[in-house]
Amino acid sequence: MTQPGSPSDFERRPNPPGWVQPKAPYNPFDPTDQRPAQGYPSEFNAPSALKKNTGQVAKDLTDYQKIKIDMKRLQYYPRPPSELYPGRYKVLRRINYKSGFRKGADLTAKVSIWGFVIFGLFFYKWNDHNNVFAPFRRAQLRVKEILLGELDKDDYNDLYHYDPNKAIPQRPLPTIMYEKNAENNLVGENAINNEFVKDRFGNKHVVIAEQIQQEKDEKMLEELEAHLKQRQQELNQMKQGLQDSNKRPWWKLW
Structure with a gap:
C-alpha cells in the first residue's frame, strides 16, 4: 500500500483503447x-x-x-x-410568481374596464337620437320598468316614443366662418352673440343659396325671353295686317 502523498497517488490511470482528446469537460x-x-x-x-x-x-x-x-x-x-427516496427525482413545486400588488392591479384594471363598458352601454344616455347604443339603453329601461313597475316621463318617451328617423345634427362650423360672415354683413346685427350662435349659416350655405337663386333667375329670364319672342311675333302679325289693310286694291282707280 502506498503512503498518502506519494507520487503514485497522483498518477493518471491509463486511457482506454481508441481514446481521443476530449473537447468537452471530462x-x-x-x-x-x-x-x-x-x-x-x-x-x-x-x-x-x-x-x-x-x-x-x-x-x-x-x-x-x-x-x-x-x-x-x-x-x-x-x-x-x-x-429521501433513492432512485427517484425531486418534484418541483409550482411557485405563484404573482404578488399581491400585481393581482390587485389586474383586478382593478378589469373591474374598471368592464365597469365603464357596462355603464356606457346600459346606464348612460348618449343623445336623443337613434344610434348603436340605443338598443342597450332600451333594454336597460325595460329591466328598470319590470323591477320598479313604472318609469318617469323622459325614460318612458325614450323607450316607447322615440323617432328612429330623427336626423343627427351636423357638426357646427368653425368660429372663423361666423367671424367672416359678420364682417361681410352676411349676418344681421341682432343675430350676433345670441343663443343661436351655432345655428348661423356659413360660406357653404351662402354658396348653395346663391346657386338656388341663380337657377331661379335663369328660369325667369328664359320665361321672359320666350314671352318677348311671342310678343314680337304678335307685333309682326299686327303690322302685317295693318299693311295689308292700308294697301289699295289694283282695280281701284281713285
Missing part, C-alpha cells in the same frame, strides 16, 4: 464518468455549427430558448435526484 479521475472512448459527437461540433435537431444556427451559447427546444426533443429533463 474528469479522467472520476470513476463514475461513463464517457465513451470515442467521445461524444457534440464534442467535435463547433458551437456555431448548424444544429441537426433544430435547423437553426446557435450563435450564442447562452441562447437558452434553443437549448430548451433541444432538450425537449431529446426528451432530456435535468431533474435533481431525491435525497
Whole structure:
C-alpha cells in the first residue's frame, strides 16, 4: 500500500483503447464518468455549427430558448435526484410568481374596464337620437320598468316614443366662418352673440343659396325671353295686317 502523498497517488490511470482528446469537460479521475472512448459527437461540433435537431444556427451559447427546444426533443429533463427516496427525482413545486400588488392591479384594471363598458352601454344616455347604443339603453329601461313597475316621463318617451328617423345634427362650423360672415354683413346685427350662435349659416350655405337663386333667375329670364319672342311675333302679325289693310286694291282707280 502506498503512503498518502506519494507520487503514485497522483498518477493518471491509463486511457482506454481508441481514446481521443476530449473537447468537452471530462474528469479522467472520476470513476463514475461513463464517457465513451470515442467521445461524444457534440464534442467535435463547433458551437456555431448548424444544429441537426433544430435547423437553426446557435450563435450564442447562452441562447437558452434553443437549448430548451433541444432538450425537449431529446426528451432530456435535468431533474435533481431525491435525497429521501433513492432512485427517484425531486418534484418541483409550482411557485405563484404573482404578488399581491400585481393581482390587485389586474383586478382593478378589469373591474374598471368592464365597469365603464357596462355603464356606457346600459346606464348612460348618449343623445336623443337613434344610434348603436340605443338598443342597450332600451333594454336597460325595460329591466328598470319590470323591477320598479313604472318609469318617469323622459325614460318612458325614450323607450316607447322615440323617432328612429330623427336626423343627427351636423357638426357646427368653425368660429372663423361666423367671424367672416359678420364682417361681410352676411349676418344681421341682432343675430350676433345670441343663443343661436351655432345655428348661423356659413360660406357653404351662402354658396348653395346663391346657386338656388341663380337657377331661379335663369328660369325667369328664359320665361321672359320666350314671352318677348311671342310678343314680337304678335307685333309682326299686327303690322302685317295693318299693311295689308292700308294697301289699295289694283282695280281701284281713285
